Amino acid sequence: MAEEDFRPLSEEISSFCLVTEARSGTQVTQPFPRSPKLIRRTGANSPKPSELPVWLDDLKKERKKTESHLESIKKRQANLNMSSEAMKQQVQECFEELHMALQEDEKAVLDMIEQDRRETSSKLNRILQDWNQHLSLLQKHISAIQSAQQSPAESMKQPFPEDFTLASCRKKLDPAEGEIKMNEERIHKLMKVLRNISKDLKAQLQRKNLLLDSFNVSIDKQSCHKQIKLSSEGRGLCLSSEDRCVPNEPLRFDQLYCALGSAAITSGQHYWEVDVQCCPSWAVGVAYGSLQRRGRDKGAKLGRNRCSWSLEFQNGHLTAWHNDRHVALPVTAARAAPNRIGVFVKYQKGRLVFYDAETMRTLQEFSAVQNAVFERAHHQFTEPLYPAFRFFSPKDKGHDHMEICDLSL
Structure with a gap:
């Protein structure tokens, strides 16, 4: 083996040490050389002199595209403010029309009441005048009689009128006087109509927000x-007594x-309505596809498991079901069973609400907050939801019908 292969270790280390001079003038020693792979890696992105014009051109194009995109975003932001103001103006105009219509109707109703008051007051004034005249006549006769009692000689010089009798001084009460009053029955009817209009208006104003999230529901034939x-x-949907010729899928x-x-x-919030007035017993709700x-x-069965939620009307009882637990909802003469059911789903919040779509009365809400009876954990939806419908076995098939309402505006 050659002699140079047995060099001292200190000599070996010193041969690999690189001494560089820092900008401050101090010496910095790097004990080991850079790896050839590292050198190639750090220099891989450095352009060659011949590539510099191409790189510069690409960067200028990218800068121009970025500036154009920024300008586009700024314009969109400006247009956003303009369109928002335009929308606010349109909404204000719509509500102003409603205000004007209400104010005009209010004025018409108040004028009607005032006219009735004036007519009634005029009639009462005529009767009041007549009775005041009668009272004046009585006072005159009483004064004359009192004077005659005190001075009989003088009374002979001023005799009473020939037609004066006690009977003529008695004025009979006219039964028609009691009938002179404002048309209270009409006013009561008016108030009832106005209360109904107010109730319907409040319901429609509440419903308008839900209609913005109207969901086009159709039935899966399979x-x-x-x-x-x-x-x-x-x-x-109609329940028939005859089987359809369909494959057993x-x-x-x-x-x-x-x-x-x-x-x-699978996301967002959605609202739909179901007309159930032609169905004596029904269930409406939502279910996972894994039902x-x-x-x-x-x-x-809808509502009898963790995969479904339902509002159910059967045998005159209205109930809400989930996970085989239920809540009984009141059905009385004042609060009859609804003819139209509204269903609202807010998927990310795990919220499901059933409404009486005619009055917008909340029938039942399922959510992480409203959990008195139902388990909180089952109000975070974990699978895609589908609108669900059920008929109960009727005595006479063919008369059970449900209709998903068209809510297109």
């Missing part, structure tokens, strides 16, 4: 029980008269 017939547009309910919507809800479709046990 999920329908074979005795459920659909309308041509896929929004009407795994997604189809085979025992329960159920159907699911075709579109899934059981076979058999008649709880796994397939």
Whole structure:
């Protein structure tokens, strides 16, 4: 072996040490040389002199594109402010029209009441004048009689009128006087109408926000029980006594008269309404796609499992169901069973609300907050939701009908 292969260690180290001079003038020693791979890696992005013009041109183009995009964003921001102000102006004009209509109607109603008051007051003034005249006549006669009692000789010089009698001084009460009053019955009817209008207006104002999130619901034909017939547009459901000739698909309910919507809800907030007035017993709600479709046990029934939520009307009782727990909702003469059900879903918040769509009265809310009966954990939706519908077995099939309402504006 050559002699140079046995150099001292100190000599070996010194041969690999690189001494560089820092800008401050002090010496910095790097004990080991840079790896060739590291040198190649750090210098890989450095352009060659011949590539500099190309790189410069690309960077200028990128700068120009960036400046153009920034200008576009600034214009959008300016347009955003302008469009926002325009929208506010339009909304103000709409509400101003409502205010004007209400003010005009208020003035018309107040004028009507004032006219009634004037007419009634005029009649009472005439009667009051007549009775005042009668009172003056009585006072005159009383004074004359009192004078005659004190000075009989003088009274002979001024005799009483020939037609004067006690009977003529007695004025009979006219029963018609009691009927002279304002038309209170009409006013009561007016107040009832105005209260109903106010109630309907409040309901419609509340409903307008929900209509902004209206959801176009149609029925999934593959999920329908074979005795459920659909309308041509896929929004009407009718329970028939005859089976449809349809394939026995795994997604189809085979025992329960159920159907699911075709579109899934995976985000956002959505609202739809179902007309149930032609159905004596029904269930409306939402369900995961994993809801059981076979058999008649709880796994397939709406609201009787963790996969579904429902509002149910059966045998005159209105109830809300989830996870086989339920809440009884009042149905009275004053609060009859709703004819139209509104369903609102706010997916990310795990919120589900059932409304009486005619009065916008909240029938039941499922959410992480409203959990007196239902478990809190099941109000964070974990799967896609589908609108769900169920008929209960009627005595006379063919008269049960549900309709998904068209909420297009």
